[in-house]
Amino acid sequence: MSDPDPSLWPIAQASAAIAAGRLSPVELVEATLARVETYDGALNSFATLASDHARAAAHRAEAEIRDGRRRGPLHGIPFATKDNYDSAGILTACQSHMRRDHVPTKSAAAIERMEQAGAILIGKCATAEFGTGGPSPGMLFPPARNPWDHQRYTGGSSTGSGAAVGAGLLRVALGSDTGGSVRGPAAFCGAVGLKPTYGLVSRRGVFPLSFSLDHCGPIARSVEDAAITLGGMAGPDPLDPASAMVDAGDYVSQLRTGLRGLRIGYLRSWPAKDPITDPEVMAALDTAAAMFQDLGAMVEEIAFEDEDIFLAVGRTILISEYYAVHQENLLRRPELYERPARERLMVGAFARASDYVDALRVRRRLALAFNNDIMARYDLVLTSSAVRPAWRLDEMPDEPMHMLGLTTYAFNVTGNPAMSLPSGFSSAGLPLSLQIIGRMFDEATVLRAGAAYEEATNWMTRRPALAKAVQAA
Amino acid sequence: MSTADPLWVEFSTLFKRSGLSLPEERQPVLFAAYREVRAWSDTIRAWENPPAAEPANAYAVASILRAGEVAR
DSSP states (O other), X not given: OOOSOGGGSOHHHHHHHHHTXXXXXXXXXXXXHHHHHHHGGGTOXXXXXXXXXXXXXXXXXXXXXXXXXXXXXXXXXXXXXXXXBOBTTBOOOTTXXXXXXXXXXXXXXXXXXXXXXXXXXXXXXXXXXXXXXXXXXXXXXXXXXXXXXXXXXXXXXXXXXXXXXXXTSOSEEEEEESSXXXXXXXXXXXXXXXXXXXXXXXXXXXXXXXXXXOEEEEEEXXXXXXXXXXXXXXXXXXXXXXXXXXXXXXXXXXXXXXXXTOEEEEOOHHHHHOTTOOHHHHHHHHHHHHHHHHTTOEEEEOOOSOHHHHHHHHHHHHHHHHHHHHHHHHHHOGGGSOHHHHHHHHGGGGOOHHHHHHXXXXXXXHHHHIIIIIHHHOSEEEEESBSSSOOBGGGSOXXXXXXXXXXXXXXXXXXXXXXXXXXXXXXXXXXXXXXXXESTTOHHHHHHHHHHHHHHHOGGGOOOOHHHHHHHO | OOTTOHHHHHHHHHHHHHTOOOOGGGHXXXXXXXXXXXXXXXXXXXXXXXXXXXXXXXXXXXXXXXXXXXXX
16 A cells, blocks of 8 residues: 655656646645655755745646646656756755855756656755765755764765655655765665766766766665666766767666576675675675575676775876866865865875876776676676665764775776665664676666565665654754 | 874975965874875786876867867
């Protein structure tokens, strides 16, 4: 039986109800806004709630659908974005005092595409400052809280998108992922986080962190929600120099076709070698590998280059590119950054030009090796997403380059599609996660495998106890 | 952390040259980050790059022409 609150319905269910006239986009948006207003006070997942914008869009959607002009499965569906996506007429501050008055006149390409598909933007979610710094209490908006335990980190940098979806405030929020910033919050908040192939989704209008590592992708309540959303976001954009100029694929029709015949390489060694890997994460990953086998896939443990080279390459590229973006402001207006962002960005001053070029040279070879060797023999790779549950805020190291225990960077370096999804819960009740990586532009197979695993395990049916959290706040 | 440490001298010189400013009590933290950056560089340089090894971002003229902003 459906939940009486339509904001909790899967996108496909809400969309079908809208198409059949049993649910109005106005009702759905009002239910979503009410849920956010009721529960977000303790979570701070939203930086800006754009209620008027959303209501106006909902009325337009209702009229269009009533007139027989339904645009597709996203028509009338609420969504939010990380606050580094420009949103026309709505504050886009990147969680920084530097941009406290920045109201763009044009939306990011991904928002434009979603709105062309009929989806309704309800607000802008909290983020680490400029996608890199935090959590810090002095940011323009308070940092987002993990819905499973408010004393724990959401993961970043799509902090609010992860918290909002993990809490069940809405079904999907868009994020950006440079080294794990969609997959990490999904892992720590118990959601699905998809980083598509580099260039599949336009980066235009999203404040850059690292040009050649930035990817835009959805954080969603389910694999199907992510698949439907990707269909709305993806597509060629000649104005994005990194656009692959590839049309959005069909990410939905193959979702329920199962895993028979798929070959999955299990990259166990990376999390197994990491000294901070939680034994419960490893156990859940091994169980998942066995489950994929039971579901009909051929699963085989594989070896590849050590993760260290991917981290060295990725982080050298990251600091070089983000320093280029922020150098002027770090010199002229450093006081407008919070300390964590400021110190992290300063590290880029140490990268030499030859470091950057050498990192790019090795990057090309790593991407070729991964795709010509591993992805030529396997349809998918399985590995960890986060190697531990969410950090307690008071245990997070106060160092610029601290690692959060994510096995995600490598697939920003190669550009392959990669998805984090829940793999269970720790003995303390915190979400655990795994990661599935696919061939370039084969998001459909990544999603298909995730959907099969999700259906067999039902981790997504568990939601954090928000009512208690509100009372505690 | 000894000020005679050659890596510290290197860090201090680079930091001064950058024009950035940092409270003294945070300098050890940034020095630790500097050591990591040097370690990444060593890891990358352990992969020999013959002269012909192209970087991943070799300039592609197509990305300029396709935007329609170049008059033809």
